[in-house]
Amino acid sequence: MSTSPAPFFFMSYSREDTVKQRRVVRELREQGVNIWVDVENLTPGTPTWEREIEKAIRASTGLVVLLSPESNNSEWVRREISFGEQHRKRIFPVLIEGEDDTSTPLRLTNHQRVDLRTKFESGLDELALALKEYIGVKQEIATKSFPAVKKTTPAQLPVDLKKIALPALIALVGIFCITSGIFAVRYLANLGGPTETAVTSVPIVDPIDTPSTLTTATPAPIVIKDEPTGKIVYTCSINGDEVCIMNADGSDPHQLTNANNVASFNASLSVDGKSIVYIVGDGNKSEIYEMELSNGKTQQLTELGKALGSPEISPDGKTIIFHYRSGNSAVQLWIMNQDGSDPQEFYSKSGIDVHDGTWSPDSTQILFAMGKNDSNKLYIMDFNGRDPKVVNDTIDTRGRSDWSTNGLISFDQGGPFMHDVYLMNIEGGDLHQVSESGFNAQGASLSPDGKWIAFSGYTNVADKDQNSCEIFIMRVDGSDVRQLTKNKYCDYQPRWGN
Numbered sequence: 001m002s003t004s005p006a007p008f009f010f011m012s013y014s015r016e017d018t019v020k021q022r023r024v025v026r027e028l029r030e031q032g033v034n035i036w037v038d039v040e041n042l043t044p045g046t047p048t049w050e051r052e053i054e055k056a057i058r059a060s061t062g063l064v065v066l067l068s069p070e071s072n073n074s075e076w077v078r079r080e081i082s083f084g085e086q087h088r089k090r091i092f093p094v095l096i097e098g099e100d101d102t103s104t105p106l107r108l109t110n111h112q113r114v115d116l117r118t119k120f121e122s123g124l125d126e127l128a129l130a131l132k133e134y135i136g137v138k139q140e141i142a143t144k145s146f147p148a149v150k151k152t153t154p155a156q157l158p159v160d161l162k163k164i165a166l167p168a169l170i171a172l173v174g175i176f177c178i179t180s181g182i183f184a185v186r187y188l189a190n191l192g193g194p195t196e197t198a199v200t201s202v203p204i205v206d207p208i209d210t211p212s213t214l215t216t217a218t219p220a221p222i223v224i225k226d227e228p229t230g231k232i233v234y235t236c237s238i239n240g241d242e243v244c245i246m247n248a249d250g251s252d253p254h255q256l257t258n259a260n261n262v263a264s265f266n267a268s269l270s271v272d273g274k275s276i277v278y279i280v281g282d283g284n285k286s287e288i289y290e291m292e293l294s295n296g297k298t299q300q301l302t303e304l305g306k307a308l309g310s311p312e313i314s315p316d317g318k319t320i321i322f323h324y325r326s327g328n329s330a331v332q333l334w335i336m337n338q339d340g341s342d343p344q345e346f347y348s349k350s351g352i353d354v355h356d357g358t359w360s361p362d363s364t365q366i367l368f369a370m371g372k373n374d375s376n377k378l379y380i381m382d383f384n385g386r387d388p389k390v391v392n393d394t395i396d397t398r399g400r401s402d403w404s405t406n407g408l409i410s411f412d413q414g415g416p417f418m419h420d421v422y423l424m425n426i427e428g429g430d431l432h433q434v435s436e437s438g439f440n441a442q443g444a445s446l447s448p449d450g451k452w453i454a455f456s457g458y459t460n461v462a463d464k465d466q467n468s469c470e471i472f473i474m475r476v477d478g479s480d481v482r483q484l485t486k487n488k489y490c491d492y493q494p495r496w497g498n
Contacts, residue, residue, distance in 0.1 A: 006034055007034065007061040007135050008034035008035065008036050008059075008060055008061060009033065009034065009035055009036065009060055009061055009062050009063065009064050009092070009131060010036050010056055010057050010060040010062070010063045010064070010080070010084070010089075011024075011025060011035050011036060011037045011038075011063075011064050011066070012063050012064065012065045012066065012071075012077050012080040012081065012084075013065075013066040013071060013077065014066070014068060014070035014071040014073075014074045014077060015074075016068070016070035016071075017066055017068050017070055017071060017096060017097070019436055020066065020068075020096050020097070021037070021066055022436070022479075022480075022481050024064075024066065024094065024096070024116070024124065025037055025480075026481060026482055026483060027124045027128075028064075028124065028127070028128055028131070029482070030482075030483070031124075031125070031128040032128075032132070033128050033131050033132065035064065036056050036060060037479075037480075038053060038056075039479050040475075040479050040480050053080070054083060057080065057083050057084050057087065057089065058087055060084075060089060061089075061090070061134070061135060062084075062089050062090035062091065062092060062131075062134060063080065063081065063084045063089055063090070063091050063092065064092045064094060064127075064131070065077065065080075065081060065091060065092065065093050065094065065108070066094050066096050067093050067094060067095045067096060067097075067098075067103040067104050067108070067113065068095075068096050068097035068098050068103050069097065069098040069102045069103055070097075071103070072098075072102065072103050072104065072105055078105065081105065081107065081108070085107075090134060091108065091111055092114070092127065092130065092131065092134075093108050093111050093112075093113035093114070094113065094114045094116060094123075094127060095113050095114070095115045095116065095117060096116050096117065097117065114126055114127045114130070226449070226451055227249065228248035228249055228447060228451075228452045228473055229248055229447070229448075229449070230247075230248045230273065230447060230448055230496060230497055230498045231245055231246065231247055231248060231269060231273060231496075231497055231498070232245070232246055232247075232248055232445075232454050232471065232473075232484070232494050232495065232496050232497075233245045233256075233267040233268065233269055233276055233278075233494070233495050233497065234246075234267070234456075234471055234485075234491055234492065234493055234494040234495065235264075235265040235266070235267070235491070235492050235493040236255065236485075236487070236489065236490075236491050237467075237489045237490040237491070237492075238255065238489055240262075240263055241263040241264060241265045242255055242256070242257045242258060242259070242263075242264050243255075243256045243257045243264045243265065243267045243276065243278050243291075244256060244491070245276075245293070246471075246484065246485075248447065248452070248454075248473065248496065249484075250471075250482070250483075250484035250485070253484075253485065256276070256291060256293075256296070257278070257280075257291075259280060261282065262280050262281060262282045263279075263280070263281050263282075263283075264278055264279070264280050264289075265278065265279050265281075265493060266278055266279040266309055266310050266311065266493060267279075267493070267495060268310075268311065268312045268313065268495040268497070269495060269496075269497025269498065270313045270317065270497070271313065271315045271316075271317060271497070271498065272317070272498065273293070273497055273498035274292065274293060274294065275290055275291060275292050275293060275313075276290070276291050276293065277289070277290050277301070277311040277312070277313055277320060278291070278311065279308060279309055279310075279311065280300075281307070285305050285306060285307060286306075286307055286308050286309065287300055287301070287302045287303065287304065287308060288300075288301045288302045288308055288311045288320070288322060288340070289301060290340075299340075300340075301320070301336070301339070301340030302336070302340055302343060304324070304343060306324055306325060306326050307324070307325040307326075308322055308323065308324055308325075308334075309322065309323050309325075309355070309356075310322060310323055310355065310356045310357065310400070312357065312358055312359060313338060314338075314359045314363040315359055315361055315362065315363045316363040317338055318337065318338055318363070319335055319336070319337060319338060319363070320335065320336050320337070320338055320340075321333065321334070321335050321346065321357040321358075321359065321366060322334055322335075322336075322357070323354070323355040323356065323357065324345070330348065330349070330350070330351055330352055330353050330354070331353040331354060331355045332345055332346075332347070332348035332354055333345070333346045333347045333348065333354045333355065333357050333366075333368055334346055346366075347368075347381065347386065347388070349370065352370055352371065352372065353369075353370065353371060353372055353373075353376070354368060354369075354370045355368065355369055355370075355376075355399055356368060356369045356399040356400050356401065358401055358402055358403055359403065360380075360403055361403065361404070361405045363383065364382065364383055364384075365380055365381065365382055365383060366380070366381055366383060367379070367380050367391070367401055367403050367409065368381070368388075368401075369397060369398075369399030369400075369401065370388070371399075374398045375396055376396070376397050376398065376399045377390050377391070377392075377393060377395060377396070377397070378390070378391045378392070378395065378397065378401055378409065378411060379391065380426065390428075391409065391424070391426070391427075391428040392424055392428030392429075392431055394431070395411070395413055395422070395424075395431070396413055397411045397412060397413045398412070398413075398442075400412070400442075400443055400444075400493075401444075402444060402445045402446045402496075403426070403446070404446035404447070404448075404449075404450035405448065405449065405450050406449075406450035407425055407426050407450075408423055408424075408425060408426075408446060408450055408476065409423065409424050409425070409426060410422070410423055410434075410444040410445065410446050410453055411444060412441060412442040412443065412444055412455070414440075417440045417458070417461055417464050418437075418440060419440050419441055419442040420433050420434075420435045420436075420437060420439070420441055421433070421434045421435035421441045421442070421444040421453060421455050422434060422444075423453075423476065434453065434474070434476065434477070434478040435455065435457070435474070435478060436478070436481070438461055439457040439458065439461065439472075440457060440458040440461050440469075441455045441456070441457045441472070442455060442456055442457075442492075443455055443456045443492055443493050443494060445494050445495045445496045446476075446496060447473075447496045448496065448497065448498055450476065451475065451476060452473050452474065452475055452476065452496070453473065453474055453475075453476055454471060454472070454473050454484075454494040454495075454496050455471075455472055455473075455474075455494065456469045456470065456471055456472070456491065456492040456493065456494060457469065457470060457472045457483075458470075459483075466490060467488065467489055467490050468490075469490040469491060469492045470483055470484070470485045470486060470487070470491050471483075471484045471485045471491045471492075471494050472484060
């Protein structure tokens with residue numbers, strides 16, 4: 001038995017309002033409302049883009065239209081509204097910027113609208129409720145029964161008529177007999193055939209679409225891109241720094257550590273997702289611990305009595321890389337076996353900090369930061385070599401980076417409370433900003449499939465609120481930003497794994 005696709009609403013907006021559009025979409029999805037956005041499913045400007053927009057509107061439950069001076073001047077927004085009205089789609093206007101006379105098209109002035117300009121949270125709740133109620137009304141109507149189509153019984157040829165016609169045919173002679181016989185046979189066949197079926201009309205309910213007895217073309221299904229998978233481990237400042245973990249969609253968040261008078265942070269997952277390595281420190285020194293996620297069993301892996309940080313297990317499960325500082329000396333890059341044995345210096349440079357190492361997907365190379373304080377460049381070095389190569393000499397980062405299976409490198413850079421997430425390939429090319437400006441986005445970590453980025457962003461950058469950092473994810477093209485945590489304390493240092 002086939003199942004119907006989940007109902008969704010088409011998002012109509014101006015490109016100038018993309019930042020606010022993303023926030024509205026994120027909040028609605030968090031409240032269980034499915035929203036279709038063009039840039040998440042299509043590439044604007046491609047030959048099929050306009051046709052796919054039309055298909056999406058036809059298949060949608062209704063349109064959410066973001067009203068602003070920019071959208072009011074957008075030809076495409078007006079086209080989408082017109083196309084939706086032609087197909088009797090319910091329009092939900094949402095005022096996000098400007099005044100009614102500059103933001104609302106004439107055709108929507110009589111529609112009830114939601115105002116998000118001064119009451120964003122409560123307005124979003126109101127909108128989500130209206131959308132859900134509308135879905136419920138449509139589903140209720142869809143389950144109602146409609147008049148059945150009547151069919152009349154095909155007319156039967158009377159038996160007596162056949163008996164009378166046969167002798168008459170025999171009496172005919174010559175060519176007239178043959179000709180008349182042919183016409184008679186055709187006549188009898190027509191009498192014996194079924195009559196045309198009578199159809200009773202089905203009433204139309206307006207304005208909500210209802211099931212029809214007529215066969216209509218099924219709209220092309222909307223292709224939903226891959227959803228995030230795996231787990232994200234991160235630092236949660238509940239009562240001091242602790243290690244927490246959640247599913248990549250933000251579900252099932254829970255605290256893993258609960259140590260007194262010490263901090264737990266800088267966690268990362270093993271490639272099989274069965275364990276984590278992390279730092280436990282008391283402010284003077286810090287050591288590396290490992291935890292089995294199935295039972296919570298912990299084991300201290302180091303006893304170096306120094307300041308250690310950013311441990312990460314190699315994809316082949318054999319080696320852990322981490323950084324090491326002794327007193328006021330420069331930070332060094334160290335390695336040890338996965339069980340903590342044989343710790344040793346891997347790479348150092350006099351007077352320069354070498355830190356935040358991460359592995360290539362095949363465990364043969366290491367990506368790390370080298371510089372001083374918050375000004376660093378990224379380098380790649382063979383695991384068995386000692387000749388690091390700078391990836392791109394134009395960047396200036398604090399250090400934390402990640403390397404995906406599809407050859408992408410993520411990192412952040414920027415001034416105080418002005419960081420942004422960037423991507424480039426392993427040759428240093430195609431360097432570009434991914435995150436929205438004004439988010440203070442940092443600590444980027446790529447999903448195992450290389451399609452998503454986890455990062456910490458600040459929800460109150462204007463006041464430089466240190467407790468407003470939360471964990472977000474987005475696609476590698478910067479779209480579909482989703483806030484995973486929403487707490488009164490800081491959540492940061494996300495690391496994605498299986």
